[in-house]
Amino acid sequence: QVQLVESGGDLVQAGGSLRLSCKASGSIFSLDVMAWYRQPPGKERELVARLSSDGSTEYADSVKGRFVISRDKGKDMGYLQMNSLKPEDTAIYCYMRPGAWSRGNQMTVSS
Numbered sequence: 001q002v003q004l005v006e007s008g009g010d011l012v013q014a015g016g017s018l019r020l021s022c023k024a025s026g027s028i029f030s031l032d033v034m035a036w037y038r039q040p041p042g043k044e045r046e047l048v049a050r051l052s053s054d055g056s057t058e059y060a061d062s063v064k065g066r067f068v069i070s071r072d073k074g075k076d077m078g079y080l081q082m083n084s085l086k087p088e089d090t091a092i093y094c095y096m097r098p099g100a101w102s103r104g105n106q107m108t109v110s111s
Helices: none
Strands: 002-007 011-013 018-026 034-039 046-051 057-059 067-072 077-082 091-097 105-110
Touching (some): 018 105, 034 067, 046 077
Antiparallel strands (some): 018 077, 046 057
16 A cells, blocks of 8 residues: 655745655555646646656646656655746645555645
């Protein structure tokens, strides 16, 4: 069983930066695909960024050039560095590994 514990959600001003982190434990493979999703208020959940086992990345068009997904294999940690934040980035952010989701953290960007 995989457990994902996320941290880093907060209230931040537009233009600011924030880093989300998530610790994975349990039956995981350190090079599994990992991804961050978000659900803005009143909208469907959407993919923000994905890091595949071969190191390739995929980003939503709305965050390209501003967000960076990364991992620390030795610590089984996943990260999402978010820069130049905009109010439309306000959402509940969740971390995904195969077979598991984090509970999600609210991040609010004030204008």
